[in-house]
Amino acid sequence: MIYMLYEIYWVDNEDELIFVVEEHNEGNKIHWVTHPFLVGQLVSKNPDEIVAKASSGKPLTGRQVLNMFINVPHHTFDSIAPNY
DSSP states (O other): OOOEEEEETTTTTEEEEEEEEEEEETTEEEEEOOHHHHHHHHHHHHHHHHEEEEEEEEEEEEEHHHHHHHHHEEEEEOOOOOOO
C-alpha cells in the first residue's frame, strides 16, 4: 500500500522532475527521472544552496536532497529520461 508520493523538482524549473519518493509500509523508494550522477554532482557542489523544491512547495538545499537519496533504501532507474 502506497501512502504518499513526493515529487522533487529543480528549483529554477518546476517542469523538470528530478525524482519521485514513494513512501509505503515496505520501505521508501526513489523513482529517478533525472540521472542520479547529474543530481549528485549538482547537490554535492551546492550543499547549502536551494537547488530543488518539493511538490509541497518546500525548498530543499543540496544537502537535503543528498540526504534523501542516501537514506532511501530502494531506487528504480527505469524512468530516467533518455537524454540523460
